[in-house]
Amino acid sequence: MAEIAEVADGIYRLSLLRPPRGCVIHFIAGERTSLIETGPAVIIPGLLDSIRQLGYDPAKLDYIFLTHIHLDHAGGVGTFARQFPQVKVFVHPRGARHLVDPSRLIVDTKRAYGEKFEDQYGFILPVSEGQVRTLEDGEVISLGNRELRVIYAPGHCAHQMCFYDSKSEGLFSGDAIAAFGSNILLPGADSDLDAIIETHDKLLRLNPRIAFTSHRGALSDGLSAHIQAVRDNTKNCGDIILEALRAGEEQEQIARKIGSYEKEFIPAEYRLGAEELGNVISWYRNYFKKKGLA
Ligand SMILES: [Zn+2]
Incomplete structure (x- = not known):
């Protein structure tokens, strides 16, 4: 069963798997409803239950925003999108083709998580091309009563994006500022150190009031000091x-x-x-x- 917490006005954190196996997922109850990440396929049934528990219908969900396509964040997006063809999936241009044809992604995932990752995480299924939308840096997506601004955040991987929410002045930060429980950014196979530092500097200038991180919950008190320390x-x-x-x-x-x-x-x-x-x-x-x- 998911732990559900309202972490800002209309933003719910759904925790379905303990890190490092899965990231937390955020549900935004805007006029247009959205998810930030889906997590891996194994949690999709629990995720659907959580959305219904909040009083929303997954068959009416408008958008899924992916910070990046690593297994713990987005492994289940194909499973979700196949069941709900109305939903649009937003991703970085460099991630889009790997959602439509995940063969490369599956090879990389086996390298990072082991040959039998499906036993623990579920399958990575393709997303139909018609459901995928790419986003440019700085682009603004209206959710009706709030907007999300796209912030390219390379470093952890080249195709990572963060999303800045106008209403909470909060940042969905993916793995940009803290992965798991560390105050050093744990680099992954496709990380770039210079880009990590540049992204930290960019986020310090942005100065969000709160960060909705993928592995560490919401951070507000001392947020910029935290970003500076991780940097x-x-x-x-x-x-x-x-x-x-x-x-x-x-x-x-x-x-x-x-x-x-x-x-x-x-x-x-x-x-x-x-x-x-x-x-x-x-x-x-x-x-x-x-x-x-x-
Ligand atoms: Zn990642």
Whole structure:
């Protein structure tokens, strides 16, 4: 059963799976009703129940906005859209063709989540081309009594978008400012460090009142300090790792350095676990190699 919470006027957070398996989904009860994300296919029945529990009919849902097409955010969009052909799916132009033909997406998902990801998450089904709409940076979509503005937010992946809600002055931030429980942005296989930092700077200038994050609930108190901290920690840890790699240091030495950085700058509850830390260091290592920096 979903936990449902109204997190701003007309915006409901639906939590159906614990992270990291699934992200939270937001339902916007505008004159035009919308979902931000669908989560993976396995939760679609629960998601439909939640929408009905809120007094809305999924067969009348207008829009699905996807921040990006990773499995935990959008794996179920094909399953949803097939059942409800009236719904329009908004996605970044670079994500659109992978929704219509998910064969590449399925290969990448197997690489990230394992060959048998379907057992846990359900199938990734195609979305019919006629239901997919692409969005440009800065474009505004009217929901009748409120508007969503598209903010391109590359970094976590090249095709990520955030959505700024005029009514709450809130930002649906996807994985742009915090993934899971960390104060370092955990980079993924298709992340770009420079773009992560640029996106943080862009969101700091935007200065939203509240952020509806995909893995950490709503953040309002100290939001800009939080974005600044994630930005700085992500950048500083990258710098520490790059310097260590150039000095020829081993994984263990690098992990100790990041560990002491965390002790100094990151509150205990947001520090990386040993496994995550190892993954992050490996990611930076591959990234700097690919860029020819180390
Ligand atoms: Zn993601």
